[in-house]
Amino acid sequence: MNFDWSVVGAHxxxxxxxxxTTVLLTVATMAIAVPCGIVVASVxxxxxAPLRAMATAYVELFRxxxxxxxxxxxxxxxxxxxxxGLSPFATGLAALALNVTAYNAETFRAGxxxxxxxxxxxAMALGMSRTQAVRRIVLPQAVRRILPVLASTWVSLFKxxxxxxxxxxxxxxxxxxxxxxxxxxxxxxxxxxxxxxxLLGYPQAKLVDWIQRRYAVTE
Amino acid sequence: xxxxxKESGATIIRxxxxxxxxxxxxxxSGVDLDVHAGEVVCLIGPxxxxxxxxxxxxxxxxxxxxxxxxxxxxxxxxxxxxxxxVRRRMGMVFQSFELFPHLTALHNVxxxxxxxxxxxxxxxxxxxxxxxxxxxxxxKATSYPAALSGxxxxxxxxxxxxxxxxxxxxxxxxxxxxxPETIGEVLSVMKALADEGMTMVVVxxxxxxxxxxxxxxxxxxAGRIVEQGPPxxxxxxxxxxxxxxxxxxxxxxxxxx
Numbered sequence: 182m183n184f185d186w187s188v189v190g191a192h193x194x195x196x197x198x199x200x201x202t203t204v205l206l207t208v209a210t211m212a213i214a215v216p217c218g219i220v221v222a223s224v225x226x227x228x229x230a231p232l233r234a235m236a237t238a239y240v241e242l243f244r245x246x247x248x249x250x251x252x253x254x255x256x257x258x259x260x261x262x263x264x265x266g267l268s269p270f271a272t273g274l275a276a277l278a279l280n281v282t283a284y285n286a287e288t289f290r291a292g293x294x295x296x297x298x299x300x301x302x303x304a305m306a307l308g309m310s311r312t313q314a315v316r317r318i319v320l321p322q323a324v325r326r327i328l329p330v331l332a333s334t335w336v337s338l339f340k341x342x343x344x345x346x347x348x349x350x351x352x353x354x355x356x357x358x359x360x361x362x363x364x365x366x367x368x369x370x371x372x373x374x375x376x377x378x379x380l381l382g383y384p385q386a387k388l389v390d391w392i393q394r395r396y397a398v399t400e
Numbered sequence: 401x402x403x404x405x406k407e408s409g410a411t412i413i414r415x416x417x418x419x420x421x422x423x424x425x426x427x428x429s430g431v432d433l434d435v436h437a438g439e440v441v442c443l444i445g446p447x448x449x450x451x452x453x454x455x456x457x458x459x460x461x462x463x464x465x466x467x468x469x470x471x472x473x474x475x476x477x478x479x480x481x482x483x484x485x486v487r488r489r490m491g492m493v494f495q496s497f498e499l500f501p502h503l504t505a506l507h508n509v510x511x512x513x514x515x516x517x518x519x520x521x522x523x524x525x526x527x528x529x530x531x532x533x534x535x536x537x538x539x540k541a542t543s544y545p546a547a548l549s550g551x552x553x554x555x556x557x558x559x560x561x562x563x564x565x566x567x568x569x570x571x572x573x574x575x576x577x578x579x580p581e582t583i584g585e586v587l588s589v590m591k592a593l594a595d596e597g598m599t600m601v602v603v604x605x606x607x608x609x610x611x612x613x614x615x616x617x618x619x620x621x622a623g624r625i626v627e628q629g630p631p632x633x634x635x636x637x638x639x640x641x642x643x644x645x646x647x648x649x650x651x652x653x654x655x656x657x
Contacts, residue, residue, distance in 0.1 A: 302461050303498035307512040307564060308488030310480070317515055321502050398502045399546040 199356035218285025243283035273345030292323035332389030409437030419466030429623040442610035445620030491561030499545040506541040531559035551582025
């Protein structure tokens with residue numbers, strides 16, 4: 182079998198742009214899913230019962246649907262439901278954010294739940310409101326405790342962004358597959374794709390490990 | 401009942417018929433007690449007798465099911481905002497310290513002034529430094545709680561409570577979680593505070609402290625105060641069988657030091 186690796190070099194600009202889109206999609210999804218995850222977790226923990234039930238329903242729905250189904254659903258249903266034509270990128274982002282927010286909400290809920298009740302009481306005994314106590318005392322500890330989990334969510338997400346290729350978001354997987362289809366260089370393109378995902382994913386995982394060591398709280 | 405040394409001080413906290421239930425279990429079954437300004441009131445008694453529960457009801461970490469608790473002549477408010485103001489004026493020290501592990505000693509102490517009193521950072525940190533000096537820990541300002549001994553952590557916790565300039569200090573078994581060799585340093589900080597005239601309610605198993613520093617001692621059993629009086633009466637001439645039993649179980653046969 183002949184290999185022609187020049188196909189990778191020839192399409193380097195397209196691949197670089199696609200890689201940028203993948204990174205952007207990951208960062209944007211997390212930028213939405215972390216704060217939203219905190220909000221959903223807080224609602225599940227502290228809010229009025231009917232709101233709590235809604236948050237629980239949201240988490241259980243989106244955590245238990247296959248991501249690819251969610252992507253298709255966002256692609257076909259969102260335009261009809263909202264009457265707004267979203268770009269493939271925005272549609273993919275919406276699907277990813279809905280899914281990852283549900284995961285993050287559970288992660289934050291577990292993290293907050295792992296902080297002793299005495300911490301909340303000590304803060305409230307100083308005269309803090311419950312909201313202040315959660316924001317200033319409980320959450321910062323919870324976040325440090327769940328950093329490893331958020332990190333693996335991040336790395337999974339980075340790879341899962343490839344699923345939005347099914348609705349033609351021009352990220353790495355979609356673009357690589359397009360080049361493959363045009364050039365018939367299947368193994369070369371798959372290998373290039375694997376190399377790019379790995380080379381970007383591995384340092385991210387290491388970086389997050391470092392952050393976790395740096396900010397770990399010992400008790 | 402014997403004469404009360406600091407009775408001239410205004411009543412700061414008044415408990416009247418306080419009842420607290422956890423489901424079917426009655427943790428407090430009608431507790432009456434007064435705490436006067438400048439007094440050190442020690443709550444003693446066996447585990448599960450309700451003394452810590454009473455303390456936790458005092459700043460409404462627990463709500464009561466009957467009776468009344470008055471702070472400076474007014475019932476504890478139900479309103480969340482008013483309650484925060486009451487809590488601010490009652491410092492609380494916990495058995496398990498409950499220092500904030502993600503903050504240095506200095507920031508633990510400055511957190512209350514910063515968040516609750518909305519002090520500027522520099523002002524809050526200056527106050528925190530002064531409070532750490534007061535408990536003898538100026539050199540530990542940049543240490544995290546995990547790097548401190550139990551006794552040091554508890555002293556930081558006392559400094560944290562004092563930084564809010566409370567009118568009353570509530571101590572919930574402050575030395576029960578400590579190694580024997582660090583108990584003394586915490587008790588001497590508490591003694592110094594009492595000598596300055598701080599009003600204190602102290603749940604304790606340290607009978608020597610109650611005997612020497614306490615102005616008034618209340619003995620709890622099964623959710624009630626079975627006897628209260630000045631320490632001389634409680635420790636040297638207890639009037640109830642239950643007090644005698646409790647003290648002899650602790651091996652108290654008069655002061656040992």
